[in-house]
Structure formats: structure tokens, C-alpha cells
Amino acid sequence: MTKTNSEMPIFFAINDAYVPCLTVALHSLTEHAAPASQYKIIVLHQGLTPANQAKLQALSTANVAVTLMAMDEQLEKQINDQSNSLRGDYFTYTIYFRLFIADMFPQYDKALYLDADIVVETDLGDLFAEDLGDNFFAGVADSYMNSDDVMGTYAEEAVGVPREDYINSGMLLLNLTALRRGQFSQHFLSLLNQYHFASLAPDQDYINAMGHGRIHYLPTAWNVQVRNTGDAAATPHLVHYNLFRKPWHYSDAPHADFFWQEAQRLPIYPDFQKSLQAYTATDRQTDLDKLAHMQQLGRDICAKHPTFKEIQAQTGSVAL
Template identity: 45%
Template sequence: MQIPIFYAINDQYAPLLSVSLKSLVNHTSADNQYIVTVLYQTLSKENQDKLVSLATDNVAIRFSALDEQFSKLFDKDHNLLLADFHTLTIYYRLFIADMFPNEQKAIYLDADTLVMQDIAGLYQIDLGEHAIGAVTDQLLAIDPDLATYPTKVVGVDRANYVNSGVLLLDLAKLRQEKFSQHFLELLQQYHFKLIAADQDYLNAMAHDAMTFLPVKWNDQTTVPIDENGDVGLVHYNLFRKPWHYRDVPFREAFWQAADQTPYAKVLHNTLSQYNESDTTADDQKHQRLVATANELLKEPVTLRTVLSQKVS
């Protein structure tokens, strides 16, 4: 079985991607071929060489420049858009189906993930008649400070609001449903203020056509995780990263993989240099996130109001 997997990074995230890649490699089956495509905005030849050194006989690693992909996709016609290609790259995962028209199904992973089981288990999940599979966002499901944002701004019950850091995509169905075209229509007509850009669009547009995946395939560290449980993939979303903090879930597994990459020294140095002012900044980022969400509750035009009008 051939399994297409997509990531997207720039040079800053190359060390983190190396850990995710190494953990993925460490949990592969010789029965499968894993084709990893790294989408990038800027990624030096040195970083590409380091990342590709993690490839194996059954894990291929290739690179694809986002600017080139978007130029091909829109035939360099900026008149099609109200945003330039650089702005559109924020929403790259919404265009994977169009950028890779020969692929029928794929996995998308954020770089701050740690693979704990063979990713083939995720790929083999049947999406049924839906085009997208994802795990609910566990922070928004429980955080009282963000409780009303998904419902009031995005138009999705917070218990059904998904995290876009791990996606199982039926690319053929996304093309058939013209998903990216519908997204572009919204982007061109409205300038929504959002706290999670592409994730909010994904939730608003696909909430009625979403397969909810088992939590094990996107166990998010914003909530407590049973480290002895059935965990397929750990997602270090938001602020408490193992290369910044020592008291994080699965830190031993993270560093075991990290020490097998060309970036081991860089990552250890990053951890040792993270100081009190950095942790204070993380706390402030969370406070700003909550403040922004509360401000957006007052906006008269939101994804929820616009899409509810289209449905009615």
C-alpha cells in the first residue's frame, strides 16, 4: 500500500519536522510505501539535505515549493484573487487536493507531531461519504474562556469543532466538491477576523461533511493524556512544546526520536535556553488568544452568519 503524507514548514520548523519524520519512520511497516511531501515557503538546501537523510527504503521524502504550486494552480493570474500567493500560503492545506491532482487520498500532519504507531492505521480509516476526517479540538471542547467562539463565530458546536493539525483527506472528493473554489469565494468576498485562519474555515465549510476520527490519531497536549493508553499520534499544539518545556507528555519518546536526527544538538540547545521570559510570553499569547476570541464575538459578520444565510 502506498501512503501519501503531507507536511508544510519553513526553515524555522525544520528541526521539529525532523522529529516527526523520524518517529514516523520508526513506526512503519515494510509492507507499505510512505511518500512524504514537504511543502515549504523557504527551506534551505542544507535543511532539505538533512531532512532527506531520514528517508529509508520504504519512506520517500520529497519537497515542493508552495509559491511554485500556487503559481501553477492560478496560472499567475492575480486577478483571480484578492490576496497574493504569499497570503494564500496560510491556507495551504485547503489546496492540497488541487496542487496534487493525481493523488486520491492523503494524510496531512503538522510538524509538531510525534508518531507513536504505524500511520497506515490512520490512512486505512474509511471516510464513508465524507471528504475530510479529523479529531475534535480538545482545548476548545473544555476551555470555558473559549466555549462560545466555535458556535458564535464559526457556526459549529464546540464538541464538533475539529483540530486541523492532523487530517485524513479524500482528495478526489474535495476536487469533485470544488472545496477550494468555495473557500476562495468566501475569501474574496469577506475579510473575516479569526483566531485559527484555515482551521476555522475548514470547520465552517465542512462541519456537515466531517468524519470524526478516533482521538488516538491527534492526542493534543493542551489537555491531559493517558501516556499508558492507546495513543497513535501526539500533537504538541499551542504552547507547551518539548523543545521548550521539560514537563510535557511523551517527552522521553520525543527525545528518543530527536536524538536520532541531525538536529539533536539544536533541539537540546533550544530547550536549555528557554527561560522565564519565554514562558511568560507563552502565557501572554494564551491570554491574547482568549481576548481576540471574545472580541470576535462582537463582530456582526462572521463565518457563522454568512454561511447560515447561504444555507437558508
Template identity: 40%
Template sequence: MSQPIPIFYTISDDFAPYAAVAIESLLPYVSSDHQYQIIIVHQGLRQVTRQNLKSLTRDNVEIIFYEINDAKLGAIQNRKENFLRADFFTPSIFYRLFLADLFPQYDKAIYVDSDTVWNGDPAEMFAIALNDDLIGAAPDHSVEHVAPMQTYIKNAVGVPAAEYINSGVLLMNFKQLRQDDFTQHFLYLLQKYHVDCIAPDQDYLNVMCSGRITYLNEKWNAMPKDDEFAAERVADPKLIHYNLFFKPWHFDQVMYDQYFWQAAQKTPYAQQLKTVRAHYTPAMQQLDREKLMSMLNHADELPENPVTFKKLQDQGEQVRLS
């Protein structure tokens, strides 16, 4: 049998039910020709959470827990520039940027957000050649029709909007990331400039890896869209990603929601997830819509900031890993 295929999730305890759905969804698609290692990177998961996730182990699917310590994250400060969607601070979004250094035993790995559901074999994605590219990722189609985000990507992040990738699903060239000192360069930029971002981990990846990204087919990161774009639904998604506010445990009739609930009913969290949906009130849904508008308003403002990735590049700072 070939070397194990490592698949990373980075979670906090409150996101464990969604990680369980993600892992459960994978199980029908794994091949007996491969060994899979699910590595859950976390800070302080409760024992009951570990037991629930560990129960998803199968003969060729191993589940491993790795607790990341504060020493690795000391540079990640709770400041507004590091907020996700200009809304809240969650250090777990940055874990993926440290994985290549934390796991030198792997030369290549898959990283997946926990708000995802598999509908295909991860081995197919893992087999995609990266050569000397740093990552493989799909363009972020969740924002392609959102004018403020398109302007932000072009004029603040400084990459063409059509090339802006979503960081929720990554095929990562750990060997090349280590050779190019990716983590050290990220920390240098973060600590020196504190660039205000909409999606900090994602925006750093976009600018630092620009020109060295293997673009994945959208079927490996199919994201729900509003009803008016229903015609753009991916016909045969291999991996569904409930990005931004399109969560089937918060809203009804989310595109691709059937995949989530099919897997959810098989997890130890089945009833809890149904309760979450039942108790997510119209007022809560309206607050999500308001948060989305707040994010877009912030995206409109950011290109005028004195420090942006685009301005740093225009001034000659080495942001991209050439």
C-alpha cells in the same frame, strides 16, 4: 505492494527541525507491507535543510520536496483576519487547503503538522474509510475546557463545540474535495468576506466540511493538556500533536514530551533542539502565556464582529459544502 501512502507536511525553513523529529518518529512504525511517500510542501527550503530531511529516507519511505509558488497563494494576504492565533501571519498554514488540487495523482492522503510525533503506523489511519466525507479529523480537545474558545466556536464559527475539529492531523479525501470544488469555494469565501479567525485554516475547514467529517479517535491526535487534566491523558496515542503553546522544546514536563525527545535525539538537529530548550528563558515562556491570553481575549470579541461564519450562514450564504 499497494499504492504509496502519501503523508504531507507543510513547512518553512525555521520549522525543519521539528519536521525532522516528526519524520524520524514515523520510521520505527512503518510496515514492510506498504510504501510511504513523505511530501514536504514548502517555499524556499535551504539546500542544507533538504539534505538533512532527505537523510531520513528509508527503503520504503521516500521523501519528496514540492515548492509551492506565489501564484497559488496570491489570494492569501498578510492581513489580521488571516493571522494564526490572532498573533502572526504564516502562509504555510493555508497550504493544506490547496493540496487536493496540487496533487491530482492522489485520491486520498494524510496531512500532519510538523509539531507532531508518530507512535503508530500511518497505514492504520490511512485505512479508515471516508466514503463521501471530505476529511477525517479528531475533535479539538485542546480547547474543550477553555470557555472563551467554546463560546467563539459556537457563536462565531457556528458549529457545535463538540464537533469542532483540529486541523493539525487530517485524513483528506482528495478525490471528493476536488469533485466538490473545495479550493475554489474557500478562495471565494476568503476574498469576499475576509472573516476574522483564530485559526484560519482550521475554522474554514470546520465550517466548509461541517456534516461531512469522519471523526477520528483522539489517539490519532493526542494533544497535551494542563496538569489539572492529567487524568484525560490518552493511554495509547498513535500520534501526538504539541498544539498551541505546549511545545516540549520550550517548556519542561509537557504531557507526552518523552515521545518527542526519543525521536529528536536520532535526528541531525538533536543538539540544536537541546540548545533551543536550554535558551528558552522564563521571560520567553511568560510571553507565550501572554500570547495565549491575548488569543482568548480576541476569541471573546469575535462573535460580535459584523461578519462571522455563523452570521453568514444565518443570512443564507452557502458556507458549508453540502
């Protein structure tokens, strides 16, 4: 699991806006952690207030240690150059840091990265036990790319990955040893600086384009997304409220029961209720407009040059 001990490292990357979501996520994780499991939660953050840092650290338990780490200034300088087209439609500065975890934490051989808008429904030990072989990542297919024709076309024509193979990066099991050996982060920076690929989901597109052929695919239950249905959605291991339909904004959000079961046990429950009540019809229309814009952007990117697919076909230099 690690070079030094058997603790299981789990990474999040957030700013202050995501502290409420992360509070629910961490509570669900600790509630479902087996007594024999030892977890090290590492929250990479951008200037969290002292109060929010204290709130998160207070969620530590006997077998789940929550630590916080400010994002390294030197690494920040490397990738925070706006000339590098860091302009995906839902770009959040923190998301690129998962690509550098292998280099930032050489003491670990394997780690889990999770988005903050998740709920854990089981102990994660079985997930950590997955044999990754020489694959860079283990993940679950992105339900939106699979269910929407525009997005599926984007995956295939811009990223160069079959839509059913395109994974969602909100839950990634990371083979840190393989990522270091393959110099994944260095290759990422090289591509970013050389080609300035237009992208819908910056880190997710790079992960899929660069990692294609070296991704271990997991059952859907390990990352049940808002468009997933069926048995996996009924009995998930992990629920991921990706895209717009968050339970604290939509009363009919898919899989919302799992979120509220956790949130109602916490002091911040009234805040989520207020957020739900305050979300207006105008807010919901804005979400629909953003979704339509994202789809149009996907169409536009397919027509731009270069794309990941084009450079891979011409040079073979995208996928590792």
C-alpha cells in the same frame, strides 16, 4: 489509495524554522512504518535552504520516500493578498496550502496532512484505511476548544460549530476526490474574498465551518494534543504538540517523553536541549500573554460582523 498505486501520500508544509521539528516527525514515522507499507512524504516548502532540503531528503528509507516541492508561485499569488485578512493570531503562510492539496495533486484520491510538531507512535496504515465515505475530512476534536470555555464559545458563536465537533487541523485525513468534486478550494477563495472573516485559526476555522456535517471523527489517539489526558494520551498513535507548550521549550510539557525518545536518537538532539535551556521565564510569560491575547481576540471576534455562523444562518452558503 491513489489512482496509480498503493503508496500512501503524507503532506507537510513548512519553512526553515520547522525543519528540526519535521526531522523528529519523519524519524518517528519511518521508525514505526511497517515493512509492507509504502509512504510518499511530500514536503511543501517556502524557500528551504539547500542544506535543509538535503537533510530532509536524507531521511528517506526503503519504504518512506521524502520529496520536496516548492509552493507553486501561481497558487501563492492567489492567496497571498494581505487585503484578504490573512491575519489569524497564529497565522503562518504555509497553513493555507492544505486547502489546495486536492487540486495540486490530482493523482491522489486520499492523503494525510500533518503539522511538523508531531511524533508518530504507530504505523499509519490503519489511519489510511479509514472509510471516509463522502466526507471531506477525518480528524480529531480540538482539545483546547473542548476544555476552555472562551474557546468553546468562539467555536460555537463565531465559527458556528458545536465545540465538541470542532476538529484540530494538525492531523487531517483528506478525501481528495470529495474535495475536488465539491470544489472546496474554489469555495474557500470565494468566502475569503467576499467576507474577510476575522479568524483565530484561519485554515482551521474554514475547514470546520465549510466542512461541518462532512467530517468523519476519529478516536483521540490519532491526534493526542497537549490538553488531552487519559488512555489515549497514555498510548497515543500520534502526539501533536500544538499551542505553546513544546517539549523543547518546557521541561514539563505534556507528553514530552514521546518527543525525547525520538529526538535523542538524532544528531540534532543537542540543539533541542540548548533550546530548552535557553527558554527563559520571560519567554514563558510571553507565551502566557499570547494565550491571553488569543482568548481576548476570540471574545472580540464573536462580537464582530460578519461571522461564519451569521453568514451560514443567513445564506446557507458557508458549509458545503
